[in-house]
Amino acid sequence: MTDAPQKTFTLTNDQTGESTKLPILDGNDGPSVIDVRRLYGQLGHFTYDPGFRATGSCDSALTYIDGEQGILLHRGYAIEDLAARSDYMEVCYLLLHGELPTGDQKTLFESTITHHTMVHDQINNFFRGFRRDAHPMAIMCGVVGALSAFYHDHTDVNSAEDRLISAHRLIAKMPTIAAMAYKYSCGQPFMYPRNDLGYAANFLHMTFGVPAESSEPDPILARAMDKIFILHADHEQNASTSTVRIAGSSGANPYAVIAAGIASLWGPAHGGANEAVLSMLDEIGDKSRINEFVKKAKDPDDSFRLMGFGHRVYKNFDPRAKIMKETADEVLDLMGMSDPRLELARELERIALEDDYFVQRKLYPNVDFYSGIILKAMGFPTEMFTVLFAMARTVGWISQWKEMMENPDGIFRPRQLYTGHKHRPFVDLPKR
Numbered sequence: 001m002t003d004a005p006q007k008t009f010t011l012t013n014d015q016t017g018e019s020t021k022l023p024i025l026d027g028n029d030g031p032s033v034i035d036v037r038r039l040y041g042q043l044g045h046f047t048y049d050p051g052f053r054a055t056g057s058c059d060s061a062l063t064y065i066d067g068e069q070g071i072l073l074h075r076g077y078a079i080e081d082l083a084a085r086s087d088y089m090e091v092c093y094l095l096l097h098g099e100l101p102t103g104d105q106k107t108l109f110e111s112t113i114t115h116h117t118m119v120h121d122q123i124n125n126f127f128r129g130f131r132r133d134a135h136p137m138a139i140m141c142g143v144v145g146a147l148s149a150f151y152h153d154h155t156d157v158n159s160a161e162d163r164l165i166s167a168h169r170l171i172a173k174m175p176t177i178a179a180m181a182y183k184y185s186c187g188q189p190f191m192y193p194r195n196d197l198g199y200a201a202n203f204l205h206m207t208f209g210v211p212a213e214s215s216e217p218d219p220i221l222a223r224a225m226d227k228i229f230i231l232h233a234d235h236e237q238n239a240s241t242s243t244v245r246i247a248g249s250s251g252a253n254p255y256a257v258i259a260a261g262i263a264s265l266w267g268p269a270h271g272g273a274n275e276a277v278l279s280m281l282d283e284i285g286d287k288s289r290i291n292e293f294v295k296k297a298k299d300p301d302d303s304f305r306l307m308g309f310g311h312r313v314y315k316n317f318d319p320r321a322k323i324m325k326e327t328a329d330e331v332l333d334l335m336g337m338s339d340p341r342l343e344l345a346r347e348l349e350r351i352a353l354e355d356d357y358f359v360q361r362k363l364y365p366n367v368d369f370y371s372g373i374i375l376k377a378m379g380f381p382t383e384m385f386t387v388l389f390a391m392a393r394t395v396g397w398i399s400q401w402k403e404m405m406e407n408p409d410g411i412f413r414p415r416q417l418y419t420g421h422k423h424r425p426f427v428d429l430p431k432r
Contacts, residue, residue, distance in 0.1 A: 013045075040415075052242075060237070063075075070314060092171055096167060096398075114195050116172035119177065126143050132184070136383055137390070144177065154166055155254065166253075189211055191206040231323060231371075235393075235396065243263070271389045276368075278372045281344050298357050306358075327374055328370045328374045339377060
């Protein structure tokens, strides 16, 4: 039995007649890729792909997205099944280790994460160095970067044991740091984590609990929070994940690497989109004005656009958006709320999806369209939205980093198309 011949793609330079055969690589799903690593050596040319819209930067076994079909898989498991039948700790284990845990493995993993949730007491001093009105993402970025000064005993990136310990610490401590950022902003004392609570419930306790009262997080809210974490756990090679991989390729410690991911996520085009959805709904204000704003969104000369519609990858419904919509109903029913923004969002979705302009351009609601409404109903201020995103995405970032470090390709070093001056003579100051 012989191996199948290597599939190749022939590239020819029309000016010189030179040609080269480039290997075509097949993944387990999705489109094949043309391997251009040897292109410069063979033809003296680089590829040019601003924004990396047609470039595969790595191979990964973590997450698969089919944007045309609206499919999201983690290690082969559909996001719908994970959100309905699993919990965030199981998804964390799955992303880190490649398989869903057994009962004993899950118990041990949860215990490990639980006993890493406290942060070094001197970290409290870092918070006091920020202004009270500092954005919580600025605080989180700074404090996470500083963790390497407190947990430098296991930062050998070439050690599999150290990588796993760092992963456990980051997953465990991010909710604590996020809650501390919130407490600091509103002048309330920090709440210690509780080892008897699950991951999401513990975060709600540290965020909304106060020392003067004993309170138990509502299990329905904790489950909704857990589901939000699952939906944001990983999402392939997006801007922040690519940032993590690039930073990690230099051999930087994992805390610095995750801080780089947080900084990238902070951008309004990435992690701040759900906050922009709420601002848009407030601007529309009433169902009677929806058609007016839909018309503005379709006007090429108007800068207004519908936030929460469309996605860089998904050209169908974002599968996370459907789950988020159901969660919004559960949370608002529990809270006894009738948020006019939710009714406005539902009507906006209906009108937009009946409009050929949006249908033809495949501008469907994405996960950000409903998540802001849920988080607001749960009591989170809008400036905390991206913090929650970062907290949930930490497992994806650290899993992507861990995967990359297990099969390193060296430091990331993109090339460029130079458009500046050619070499020119230097002119001394008096002659300029």
